[in-house]
Amino acid sequence: MEHWANAVHQPVVAAEGMMGREAQYDRLPYFYSDQYDVAMEYVGFADPGHYDQVVFRGDVQGRRFTAFWLAGGRVLAGMAVNTPDVMDDLEGVARDRAHHRRGSAGRPAPPVRRR
DSSP states (O other), rough: OOOOOHHHHHHHHHHHTTOOOOOOOOOOOOOEEEEEEEEEEEEEOOOOOOOOOEEEEEEETTTTTEEEEEEETTEEEEESSGGGGGGHHHHHHHHHHHHHOOOOOOOOOOOOOHH
């Protein structure tokens, strides 16, 4: 994924490899973008055609929500829209391929938390 974050983190791994040391780049793809009054952060990777559902939590109309791309009920990627305080948890559930928990009927799902 093309984003400046890769340019910051990948050189360390490349240098370790050039020095003959065991090195592995294991960061999840990440990007952020601010578009007027909408701040978006995305982590993970949901390859088109390889996810079967997108789930939203929060206020989509009010542009303050999280979205999850799922395959077989497991989180592949997450996006925070105007909710920057959830990014550590989104990264955790995407990295762990956590199973998505649904909220009970008529109630919003609980906040995303890594187990």
